[in-house]
Amino acid sequence: xxxxxxxxxxxxxxxxxxxxxxxxxxxxxxxxxxxxxxxxxxxxxxxxxxxxxxxxxxxxxxxxxxxxxxxxxxxxxxxxxxxxxxxxxxxxxxxxxxxxxxxxxxxxxxxxxxxxxxxxxxxxxxxxxxxxxxxxxxxxxxxxxxxxxxxxxxxxxxxxxxxxxxxxxxxxxxxxxxxxxxxxxxxxxxxxxxxxxxxxxxxxxxxxxxxxxxxxxxxxxxxxxxxxxxxxxxxxxxxxxxxxxxxxxxxxxxxxxxx
Amino acid sequence: xxxxxxxxxxxxxxxxxxxxxxxxxxxxxxxxxxxxxxxxxxxxxxxxxxxxxxxxxxxxxxxxxxxxxxxxxxxxxxxxxxxxxxxxxxxxxxxxxxxxxxxxxxxxxxxxxxxxxxxxxxxxxxxxxxxxxxxxxxxxxxxxxxxxxxxxxxxxxxxxxxxxxxxxxxxxxxxxxxxxxxxxxxxxxxxxxxxxxxxxxxxxxxxxxxxxxxxxxxxxxxxxxxxxxxxxxxxxxxxxxxxxxxxxxxxxxxxxxxxxxxxxxxxxxxxxxxxxxxxxxxxxxxxxxxxxxxxxxxxxxxxxxxxxxxxxxxxxxxxxxxxxxxxxxxxxxxx
Numbered sequence: 001x002x003x004x005x006x007x008x009x010x011x012x013x014x015x016x017x018x019x020x021x022x023x024x025x026x027x028x029x030x031x032x033x034x035x036x037x038x039x040x041x042x043x044x045x046x047x048x049x050x051x052x053x054x055x056x057x058x059x060x061x062x063x064x065x066x067x068x069x070x071x072x073x074x075x076x077x078x079x080x081x082x083x084x085x086x087x088x089x090x091x092x093x094x095x096x097x098x099x100x101x102x103x104x105x106x107x108x109x110x111x112x113x114x115x116x117x118x119x120x121x122x123x124x125x126x127x128x129x130x131x132x133x134x135x136x137x138x139x140x141x142x143x144x145x146x147x148x149x150x151x152x153x154x155x156x157x158x159x160x161x162x163x164x165x166x167x168x169x170x171x172x173x174x175x176x177x178x179x180x181x182x183x184x185x186x187x188x189x190x191x192x193x194x195x196x197x198x199x200x201x202x203x204x205x206x207x208x209x210x211x212x213x214x215x216x217x218x219x220x221x222x223x224x225x226x227x228x229x230x231x232x233x234x235x236x237x238x239x240x241x242x243x244x245x246x247x248x249x250x251x252x253x254x255x256x257x258x259x
Numbered sequence: 260x261x262x263x264x265x266x267x268x269x270x271x272x273x274x275x276x277x278x279x280x281x282x283x284x285x286x287x288x289x290x291x292x293x294x295x296x297x298x299x300x301x302x303x304x305x306x307x308x309x310x311x312x313x314x315x316x317x318x319x320x321x322x323x324x325x326x327x328x329x330x331x332x333x334x335x336x337x338x339x340x341x342x343x344x345x346x347x348x349x350x351x352x353x354x355x356x357x358x359x360x361x362x363x364x365x366x367x368x369x370x371x372x373x374x375x376x377x378x379x380x381x382x383x384x385x386x387x388x389x390x391x392x393x394x395x396x397x398x399x400x401x402x403x404x405x406x407x408x409x410x411x412x413x414x415x416x417x418x419x420x421x422x423x424x425x426x427x428x429x430x431x432x433x434x435x436x437x438x439x440x441x442x443x444x445x446x447x448x449x450x451x452x453x454x455x456x457x458x459x460x461x462x463x464x465x466x467x468x469x470x471x472x473x474x475x476x477x478x479x480x481x482x483x484x485x486x487x488x489x490x491x492x493x494x495x496x497x498x499x500x501x502x503x504x505x506x507x508x509x510x511x512x513x514x515x516x517x518x519x520x521x522x523x524x525x526x527x528x529x530x531x532x533x534x535x536x537x538x539x540x541x542x543x544x545x546x547x548x549x550x551x552x553x554x555x556x557x558x559x560x561x562x563x564x565x566x567x568x569x570x571x572x573x574x575x576x577x578x579x580x581x582x583x584x585x586x587x588x589x590x591x592x593x594x
Contacts (some may be wrong), residue, residue, distance in 0.1 A: 082484030
């Protein structure tokens with residue numbers, strides 16, 4: 001199905017999720033335009049990670065629709081959504097820890113390329129896959145770590161591998177779940193630099209607590225509170241919004257992490 | 260876990276580092292001289308220990324059984340306590356054919372592999388929906404069901420007494436299974452070699468690497484769009500076929516199949532042998548199985564009653580001092 005050129009890269013309509021009486025996603029109408037640089041913020045427990053799980057297919061929604069490129073993917077499994085260009089990173093590293101950095105990215109590239117099901121030809125002969133993975137590591141400054149197991153890398157660099165694996169899927173939509181989480185402040189500049197240099201044609205949604213990073217990166221901000229969208233707009237408007245200041249920005253009432 | 264340790268980057272002189280890194284990574288599937296060692300040892304054993312060839316044939320077939328378990332446990336991370344189900348299925352298939360007028364060994368082997376693969380596929384469709392302890396129990400259940408089925412169907416399996424009257428024809432009509440076990444030994448060696456070659460190709464293929472990914476982080480494999488359930492089912496079926504081949508080999512070379520081919524001791528024993536050798540390393544089976552079976556043979560002569568004690572002690576030592584088995588220990592010493 002061909003997509004309308006101007007439709008959003010990712011959209012949700014009336015997205016709901018409840019666990020019994022607890023509603024964690026409440027009628028979320030969300031749009032992420034092509035090539036967007038958008039942030040999703042909200043206090044702890046606002047439902048940000050649940051939203052990511054719903055969009056990627058880790059959790060089934062109670063109601064509502066999810067569209068990638070104007071195609072309804074609500075009933076499609078996770079793998080099929082990835083094939084349509086949706087990639088994510090994890091708040092807590094989800095890497096193949098004992099494998100090398102290069103292999104981590106190679107696995108992703110091989111899946112996207114459709115060669116990962118090949119049973120007999122050695123992986124080492126799929127030169128295109130390996131070279132692409134290596135080139136990706138070079139652009140992220142990870143080339144020297146290519147042959148080191150991921151668990152031997154400094155945490156900040158592991159966070160970069162986390163992004164590299166997602167980029168190996170050549171996504172159209174990239175969801176970054178707290179990319180700088182747990183990174184010592186000395187190393188977080190590395191991550192910011194990489195995020196700012198992401199290819200312009202990828203629509204990026206960043207879920208982040210670090211307000212400096214959010215306001216530096218995002219051209220639009222969506223504020224999620226108790227499972228529903230409180231307000232959405234450009235950074236200046238969000239910073240000035242009295243509601244937002246009250247629930248989130250002004251004082252630090254919700255046990256927000258300070259690093 | 261294991262194979263990863265074999266990549267030793269040498270980034271000194273020569274072509275640009277990028278190309279070196281790519282070459283080192285891409286060259287992992289190339290054969291190393293050390294890999295010839297088990298085969299050289301097996302051929303040497305044929306000449307050195309002519310009176311132990313029947314035991315040798317059993318060791319070779321059991322290596323294949325352990326290798327099949329390594330594919331699911333070591334590579335895909337599927338924990339199973341029911342692998343004897345496929346081993347026994349292969350053995351009974353080949354045995355029942357040979358006891359009922361079809362003693363042609365090669366086709367018997369293929370039949371054993373095929374029926375075992377079928378059981379693996381069907382049971383895998385059900386049990387692989389779960390993971391961890393639930394999966395472990397379900398694999399145990401499958402093996403127990405087959406055990407009881409074989410026990411009940413005594414008109415065809417011989418039940419408790421075992422299958423009697425197998426008659427295995429000469430291989431290709433030429434090579435008779437002799438009383439010294441020479442043919443049996445070489446037969447097992449060749450079949451093991453072919454199956455090892457297949458397993459090695461699978462392990463180094465993109466499919467095999469993705470299995471390692473599933474073992475290391477299944478959540479991430481889902482997130483990069485891998486059809487995790489299908490991949491697990493495919494390797495489970497292949498592994499079942501190899502286990503069935505191993506069972507058929509033992510049935511044909513010993514001329515006997517009994518209920519013990521399907522019991523928990525068989526499933527657990529192969530895991531113990533594999534763990535002693537080293538899991539997820541392709542060669543753990545080649546070390547753990549001979550060690551275990553030769554020790555079993557020796558101990559049971561010296562101390563017929565208590566030999567299990569010594570096996571138990573060996574197991575404790577491996578778990579305490581050699582995590583990753585003997586191969587794991589060797590890898591650590593080499594670093």
